[in-house]
Amino acid sequence: MRSKLLLFYGVLFLLFSGNLFGQDIALSEQFFGRYDFTFFGNTLNPDENTFMYPDSILTSSSADLNLSSGSEIEKAYLYWAGCGPGDFNIKLNNIDIAAQRTFSTIQASSGKIFFAAFYDITDIVISQGNTTYTVSELDVNDQIPEYWDNGTHFAGWAVLVVYKNNNLPLNVVNVYDGLESLSTTPSGGVGELNITIDNLNVIDDVGSKIGFIAWEGDRGIPAPGTDIIESLSINGITVSNPPLNPANNAFNGTNSVTGAQNLFNMDLDIYNIQNFIDIGDESATIQLATGQDYVMINTIVTKLNSQLPDATVTIDQAEGECNSRNIAVNYSVSNINATDFLPAGTPISIYAGGILIGTNQTQNDIQIGDSENFYQFVTIPNGVPVNFSLEIIVDQPGVVTELQENNNNTTMDVTLATGPTPNLLADLISCNRGYTEGLFDFSAYENTVTSDPNSTVTFHESQLEANAGINPIPDPSNYLATATPKTIFVRIDGPECFTTTSFQLMVKPCPPIVYNAVSVNGDGMNDTFHIEGLRDVFVNHEIFIYNRWGREVWKGNNYTPEWDGYIKDGVGSNHAPDGTYFYILYLNDPNYPKPLNGYLYLNH
Incomplete structure (x- = not known):
């Protein structure tokens, strides 16, 4: 019951x-x-x-x-x-x-x-x-x-x-x-x-x-x-x-x-x-x-x-390069479920995040059951986020009478390819080794340029090589720049994309080092009055050597050989006797306005 x-x-x-x-x-x-x-x-x-x-x-x-x-x-x-x-x-x-x-x-x-x-x-x-x-x-x-x-x-x-x-x-x-x-x-x-x-x-x-x-x-x-x-x-x-x-x-x-x-x-x-x-x-x-x-x-x-076309559109692919707002869109306009051809000149509109970014039109009459393929480059405006909806509408605003007017669009979720965000790298300064040549160590930048532990960092001598990921600098800890200033390009490869950044290598004239002992005995050691970091660095320098009585025994510049103990343009014998001499070095450089001076010791 x-x-x-x-x-x-x-x-x-x-x-x-x-x-x-x-x-x-x-x-x-x-x-x-x-x-x-x-x-x-x-x-x-x-x-x-x-x-x-x-x-x-x-x-x-x-x-x-x-x-x-x-x-x-x-x-x-x-x-x-x-x-x-x-x-x-x-x-x-x-x-x-x-x-x-x-x-x-x-x-x-x-x-x-x-x-x-x-x-x-x-x-x-x-x-x-x-x-x-x-x-x-x-x-x-x-x-x-x-x-x-x-x-x-x-x-x-x-x-x-x-x-x-x-x-x-x-x-x-x-x-x-x-x-x-x-x-x-x-x-x-x-x-x-x-x-x-x-x-x-x-x-x-x-x-x-x-x-x-x-x-x-x-x-x-x-x-x-x-x-x-x-x-x-x-x-x-x-x-x-x-x-x-x-x-x-x-x-x-x-x-x-x-x-x-x-x-x-x-x-x-x-x-x-x-x-x-x-x-x-x-x-x-x-x-x-x-x-x-x-x-x-x-x-x-x-x-x-009913003899009418029916335009539809599909997006096959939408891709862009790393860190670029230019993307290539591969799409197709079809006339599948139709009873007549879709005429050439049917308009096509492309939107990113609801913003019109490109137009096109069919190039040929599309017969029943056929399609026409398009490969088109478009630029995504800066106001559109990296994650956006790409929409393509064919026959907007309805210039072609169709069997169905509600199937003319398609969408695809797109994410612009972006690499890791690089940290700012300071320019590096080294001593001028001559004619703006310098030796540099930037190996520490491999760890400081990014906070992403999954990234790979390489250094390159040109932007093209960095973009292509070729010819990395083999030893960043001992890099000789033959001319400066020089730009070093950094490539940071992330899980999906890469990023590049750069920093400058520059040189400065460091104080020269004077070796004040000259032994002219032909043994190949200290045979001349050598000043390290002078020649080809302070190219306008002048040097004067005096004996103990204040008489000039030698003078030179960037274009004369180093002093070998012989009197040049001076007074007395051509062979300077053993003893203590006095030098004055004019660097003629705005960073070093005062001359350098000191004693040197000559023996044979």
Whole structure:
């Protein structure tokens, strides 16, 4: 008793919770090209169901597919339905079929549940082609005792086939599915159902048609002597196809493909809708009303003649160099799901972080199914962060009329390549070894130029070599700069990118070192008066040597040899005697305005 009460309250909840009418009919798939569609299928009801009749339902039935010569199957979808919570494992030509999608709905007037199911049987139908198809092991007989009191015990199956034929005009076939139902209200009032189908894009209404896979319709209404009707309208205009589908009983167990009128409790109906839609329509409203019958709409299919392009765009790659805001974008503009070519000159806009950074246009007419590739350099403005969204829009602001106007853009998340942030390096100063030559040790900069322990640091003599990562300086601790100032370039390789920085090598004139002992004995040691760091450093220097009486015995400059103990331009013998001498050195350098002087000792 408790379980029945729970079931009762569960049904009440479903009736009033807003889930009463199952899954809304919505666009499932579109086909663009020389396509059309057809139906085949069959009921499992041996007769029209009425109160407590029949007391059993078949578990298998068959139907034939007969496509015309030259037609090529694109897709085949199997739908099946019945009373009760559902049988979702069946067979098709002895092949096991387990539902890929399921649907359910509840009859408002009774609270009874009904089901439908879907399976993509394209491979099976392509393999077997025009033949007889049999659905078996679809069994709802255990549900009949609960459903025959209001004559809603039924089961059936249908196949939607979308096919291609080169003799067809260019069409758009839209497939919508779900499960929506209508019946009289709990108080017996007229039940109504409105379904809006979108993505129509009506360009030419000639040859347009609509198809329905519907369940549980009855041929026995309106009852004789009553005005009870079941109506189907599109955009407010009543649809009919008498005598097969009269205006007052649209869903009456018929098959528009074969003309059969014994498709008990299911309908495969196709209507010409040329007079129900207008050029420019993007949607249509399907209106159903019933004063007696219970009807479930499972699938709606439209076919419209439409010769239009459909521009789409994809980004294949977006890359830039390290620490650069210039990136190369590789992208493609396509015209895949189209029924006409996309003309040359269709505009293309490129955005970074919502800012327009580049434009382009298609160079050639892009035929149906083709694409055009682009390789374009763009610069990312400084105000855009390194992480941004790259967006490309084709046909903005809509100069080309297309099948779909809402699929013209694509985006890609892009991160500009940035290397480690370098620390500031001080310039290095060494003593001038002559003609601005200097010896330097900058090996410590390998550890101080970056705080990233995962980075690799190398030193280079040019920016080009640093950028390329070639010819690193082999010994930064003992580097001889033959001319200064000289720039040393530092390359810091991080996990993703590299950074470069630089510092200067400069020299200064250091105080010269005087070796004040001269032994002119030919042993190669101290044979001349040598002053280290003088020649080629203080190129304007002058030096004077005096004996103990203050007489000048020698003078020289950057262009004379070092003093070897002989008197030059002086007084007396050419050979200076052993003894103590006095020197005065004028460096003639603004850093050393005072002369250097001292004693030197000469011996032979």
